[in-house]
Amino acid sequence: xxxxxxxxxxxxxxTKTFQSKLGSIDALGPIDLELRQxxxxxxxxxxxxxxxxxxxxMAALAPPSSGTVTxxxxxxxxSVPDGVGVVFQENACFPWLxxxxxxxxxLRRQPIEQMEIERRLQxxxxxxxxxxxxxxxxxxxxxxxxxxVCIARTLVMQPRLILLDEPFGALDQxxxxxxxxxxxxxxxxxxxxxxxxxxxxxxxxxxxxRVAVMSARPGRIMEVIETGWPRDRDSRIVSDxxxxxxxxxxxxxxxxQSLHALRPDTA
Amino acid sequence: xxxxxxxxxxxxxAVALLEILCRGHVIxxxxxxxxxxxxxxxxxxxxxxxxxxxxxxxxxxxxxxxALAVTIGxxxxxxxxxxxxxxxxxxxxxxxxYAIPIYAFYPLFIVVFGLGDAPQVTIGFMLAVVxxxxxxxxxxxxxxxVLGKTARILQLGPVATVRSVxxxxxxxxxxxxxxxAIAYAFIGVxxxxxxxxxxxxxxxxxxxxxxxxNNVMYPLILLILLIAVVVNMSLDYWxxxxxxxxxxx
Numbered sequence: 001x002x003x004x005x006x007x008x009x010x011x012x013x014x015t016k017t018f019q020s021k022l023g024s025i026d027a028l029g030p031i032d033l034e035l036r037q038x039x040x041x042x043x044x045x046x047x048x049x050x051x052x053x054x055x056x057x058m059a060a061l062a063p064p065s066s067g068t069v070t071x072x073x074x075x076x077x078x079s080v081p082d083g084v085g086v087v088f089q090e091n092a093c094f095p096w097l098x099x100x101x102x103x104x105x106x107l108r109r110q111p112i113e114q115m116e117i118e119r120r121l122q123x124x125x126x127x128x129x130x131x132x133x134x135x136x137x138x139x140x141x142x143x144x145x146x147x148x149v150c151i152a153r154t155l156v157m158q159p160r161l162i163l164l165d166e167p168f169g170a171l172d173q174x175x176x177x178x179x180x181x182x183x184x185x186x187x188x189x190x191x192x193x194x195x196x197x198x199x200x201x202x203x204x205x206x207x208x209x210r211v212a213v214m215s216a217r218p219g220r221i222m223e224v225i226e227t228g229w230p231r232d233r234d235s236r237i238v239s240d241x242x243x244x245x246x247x248x249x250x251x252x253x254x255x256x257q258s259l260h261a262l263r264p265d266t267a
Numbered sequence: 268x269x270x271x272x273x274x275x276x277x278x279x280x281a282v283a284l285l286e287i288l289c290r291g292h293v294i295x296x297x298x299x300x301x302x303x304x305x306x307x308x309x310x311x312x313x314x315x316x317x318x319x320x321x322x323x324x325x326x327x328x329x330x331x332x333x334a335l336a337v338t339i340g341x342x343x344x345x346x347x348x349x350x351x352x353x354x355x356x357x358x359x360x361x362x363x364x365y366a367i368p369i370y371a372f373y374p375l376f377i378v379v380f381g382l383g384d385a386p387q388v389t390i391g392f393m394l395a396v397v398x399x400x401x402x403x404x405x406x407x408x409x410x411x412x413v414l415g416k417t418a419r420i421l422q423l424g425p426v427a428t429v430r431s432v433x434x435x436x437x438x439x440x441x442x443x444x445x446x447x448a449i450a451y452a453f454i455g456v457x458x459x460x461x462x463x464x465x466x467x468x469x470x471x472x473x474x475x476x477x478x479x480x481n482n483v484m485y486p487l488i489l490l491i492l493l494i495a496v497v498v499n500m501s502l503d504y505w506x507x508x509x510x511x512x513x514x515x516x
Contacts, residue, residue, distance in 0.1 A: 079419075079422075080419055085420065090413040094436070109423065109427070137512045139514055
């Protein structure tokens, strides 16, 4: 039976090898993966398994050593395709610009009318709860708020594919749960396809429609788990018994791989 | 606020002490006239306009040296940042550069550039440019890689990335470079005027010194001091404005 969801992003036999003084290091793959239009997809894996490399390849920030990546049916080249937004773990705010200027930084370099820029800015400020901080500078904000600014800067570009590289990695647990709720709200509001790279199993289990579990380096997709959550969900599903089942399943798959990543000789 | 007051008080007390020592002839008038007399002399010199041409000449040459050093230093620093092999080759030169007595080359500059303003501007430029290159390199090194990735995601080309992301991020370092470049340009130009020139403030101070004309020499030294202090204080103010936005309030 044909898949009812169109394929938005497809990776075929993607590998990545790094050259170093010690020789070549196989970091990733081969990976075959398909992201469906409008789904929330998470990737979990042990440290150093190549999760961020996978994201860099999908965003055209790094070329694959072999294989192909297609976005909306077109092969990704060397420049970042139009319609792709990325939020990184590190603070990527521009410290010399205030919140409003940070958010509209990309917009102002596009042929977009000032009124439209203002409309998108107000929408993003509202959506991310930054209305009172439009004139504040990043140094005056908490880590969580700076990350919201970065998400808002991505959203105003109206990406059809949002790639998130451990965006809440530097935040405390409570803030992460609340930011997860906001992320779900944004995902529903925009209809974009979201790929979340995370090391937090509970985050992946709570947010995603599907979770891919990666092996230790060189990272391969071991299994893709369907969570089966309704689209209209929030962080309260952590008290659902099924959440525990999914998290336990993810951990059972990852435990051996994480041990292998920590002590390669014992696995 | 108290700190500013104490600083001002320290300067006023030092000047007052100097005034007392000069007025009491502890310091002979031929060695140093009283500060109040130097200040009055400066007012007289400025009102008379005798040295206006020299002042304009020096400030123009310093301005030229600064503009050249800042422009070329920033471009060279940005280019070297993208050429790691060349940078590795040149870095030992930068670290030992200020050990080279540039003035030793002054006769060579005269042979090459003639007796006009060019040798003075060249010395000012040569003293200033390396501080600008080194500051630009330090600033660009400080840019987190994630900002470069962000620029690519936002579809910025290499030139737009340098102009809109890396240089603004490196601005505090560049500002330090500009401050040093200004100081070195003053030292270079006025020093060159002292050694071999027939115009400019440096030349006039040396001429007054040779003729034991303290009524001109000290007011002109005070003028240079005042220009340096005013320029430096204005730069400090703008540096504080620049940094205050980036540091936690």
